[in-house]
Amino acid sequence: MQKKTFNPLDWMENPTQQQQLTEQKPQPVTDNNSDVEKIIQNIEANQIDIAPNYNDWINIGFAFADEFGETGRNLFHRVSQYYSGYNSKECDKQFDNCLKSKGQGVSLKSFFFLAKQAGVSIATQSSHTSASSLANRKHRINEQQQNSHSEERTREKMPTFPKSLYPELPQFLQQVVAIATSDEERDILLLGSLVAISACLPKVYSIYDGKKVFSNLFLFVTAQASAGKGRMVHCRQLVNPIHKELREEAKLHKQHYELDLAEYNAKKGKEEGVEKPSKPPEKMLFIPANNSSTGAYQLLGDSDGKGLIFETEGDTLAHAFKSDYGNYSDGFRKAFHHETISYYRRTDREFVDIENPCLSTVLSGTPKQVSALIPNAENGLFSRFIFYYMNINPVWKNVFASTTDNGLDDYFETLGNEFYELYKLLKSNGEFQFNLTVDQQEQFNSFFSKIQGKYITLQGLDYMATIRRLGLIAYRFCMLFSALRILETGDISNKLVCEERDFQASLEIIKVLVVHSSKVFSELPEEEQKPSRKNRKEKFLHNLPKHFNRQIYLEVAKELKIPAKTAEGYITSFIKANLIHREQQDNYLNLLNEENEDIEDVKK
Missing domain, CATH: 1.10.10 (Arc Repressor Mutant, subunit A)
Structure with missing residues (x-):
């Protein structure tokens, strides 16, 4: 069956529209097997697709698997066959998943309701809907199906972080989001600031799955043009003082180098043993995305393996991926886990290894720019990114309303200077090791085990990497929250233990992000399997x-x-x-x- 757009909202913890629908009481039945057969015969007679939406379709699969077991497979095919993109192999694959996940709580009531909603009589007696009314109903459904794919993206509202989350955040982050004028704007300011800051805590580390990890994160905020994602650019100002410090340091190194080079040139050929000075490193925090892989890695290496790519147009990096003959994407995948990045420096004719790279990335762009950067769902880069899919608000925004006295630039510059003080404090001390409590570790494992089981059923094994890396992302959120608490407590002891409110905040964020990632995942094109041909x-x-x-x-x-x-x-x-x-x-x-x-x- 052709891949239908998956709406993961129906599978979150809160009651959903679909769950409310299944609570409707259909006409009573006494023999499920015979009643289902009669309804399917009516479906076949009028050739109606009663489940044009993906969620409805898999619910029918769950209902048949729970009620009939393997014998429900044929029923599932008979109901599914009138979908325009019906594929028997995909249908079998989905029913296999339903059989493995019995006990989902979806009953035949869902099937009865969907059939009734599509105009199919679910009566067990002779009171069947007339052929003419069914034909009219079928015509209306076909019209709805033709428009559903084009309208679905605008109809579907993605969840935002719960309002109760924000009062529990570190005070610094509460200041960051205080100027937001909508739920979506507040969310992207929170995520953008966390990811920008994640590039600037080099001495905060922890042990996750037996490996030493730092707080670095990758983020892609996606939405249609003019949805408001540009507001996130202010998050860059939070860490701009650090970039300025590194550039001043690079400037001083360059001045010393030019003096040493002048002295070398004066002595060259006159004195023995005079060594030519080496070029100084180009230290910086913001690494330009419009670069070759070698150029980007050299700048990262010059900055001790630490940097931040911050681009408001995601296709800037996508173009670099496509135009560069080096393996730019490979380096990104390695950097997420701090694995060594190797590159060849042509000018000096040498191989260079960047050990334990700490790279963070903030990108924003349209859905098409996501697929330009990550061409298919099987690409390993997808699972390393946090995705946030912004809702579109068609209401005109009051462009003269202001939540600050001197504008957002001054507001975020002040916050940037505040964070700069924490950066200097952390930089002047030793390493800070972060830990969860034993109870938090147990909650963490239970939480992600449950989510993994759910989404493997819904999205298949290809999505498992995303769930597992969301675990690491949640852990890094906890690290970031704990480090920002130092601004409030002044405690610079070398052991950071996660506060319960910060731990719960991280899980609340993940509950929403897993839905957004699933949305983007479902919209990525599947990689075409080309027929193998022997040379x-x-x-x-x-x-x-x-x-x-x-x-x-x-x-x-x-x-x-x-x-x-x-x-x-x-x-x-x-x-x-x-x-x-x-x-x-x-x-x-x-x-x-x-x-x-x-x-x-x-x-x-």
Whole structure:
């Protein structure tokens, strides 16, 4: 079955519209099997798709799996076949998932309700809906289906963080979001500030899954044009003083270098043992995305492996990914887990390793820019990003209303200077190790075990990496909250223990983010499986018999229009690769065909 847009809102903890619908009482039935059969016969007679939405469709699968077990598979196919993108393999795959996840609490009431809503009679007696009314109903449903895909994105409202979350946050973050004029704006200011700050806590670390981790995060805020995502640019100002400090440091290094270079040039050829000074590092916090992978990694290395990419147009980085012949995306995937990034510096003709890179990234853009950066759902970069899908508010915003006295630039500059004091305090002390309490660790494992089980059922194994990395993201949220508490407590002891309110806040954020990630995941195109075709060399090997000599392999080559010299080269390479064994002069054994014969013998 063609992939339908998945609305994960229906599967969160709170009651949803779908759950309310299933509470409607259909006409009573006495024999589920016969009643379902009669309803399906009515569906088939009028060829109606009663589940045009993905969530309705999988609920029918759950209901049939719970009620009928394996025998419900045929019923599921019969109900599903009138969807325009029906695919029997996808239908089987979904029903397999439903069988594995029995006990979801979805009953046949859902099926009865959806059938009734589509105009199909669910009466067990002879009071069937007339053919004409069903035909009219079918026509209306077809019209709705034609418009559903184009309208679905605008109809579907994504959840925002609960209002109760914000009073529990560190005071600094409460100041950041205080100027927000909408729920979405408040959310992206919170996420943008957390990710920007995550690049500036190099001495705060912890142990997660046996590995040393820091607080670095990747964020992509996506929405249609003019949805308001541009407000997030102010989060950059929170860490701008750190960037200025690094640039001043680089400027001083450059001045010293120019003096040393002038002295070297004056002594060159006159004194022995004079060494040419090395170019100083280009230290900075903000690494430009419009760069080659080598250029970006060199700037990251010059800054001790620490940096922040902050771009308000996501396609800037996407274009860099596509135009660069180096593996830009590979470095991003490694940086998320602080794995060593290696690159070749052409000017100095040397390989450079950046050990324990600490890179953070803030991007915003349209949904199309997401797919430009991450071309398909199977791409490993997807699971490393926090995604926030903004709702569109069609109401004109009062552009003259202000929540600050001197404008947002001054407001965020003041907050940036406040954070800069914490940065200097952390920088001047030793490392700070972060930990959860034992009880929090148990809650953490239970929480993510439950979410993982739910979304593997809904999205399949491809989504598991996203859930597991959301666990690490939640842990990093806790690290960030705990570090920001130092501004309130002044406690700079080297042990940071997560406060319960910060731990619960992190989980509340994840409950919403998992829905947003699932939304973006569902809209990414699936990678097309291209049919495998053997090249000429493979065909040659497969066409060779088990035992052959030179005359035979030249005959095979001639049939495939392979020159004799090329065939001889192929044979030599096959021998080296242990695909062919030379038993004696001009006598060969095709090991591949021998292996295939052994397999056939086992089958027999």
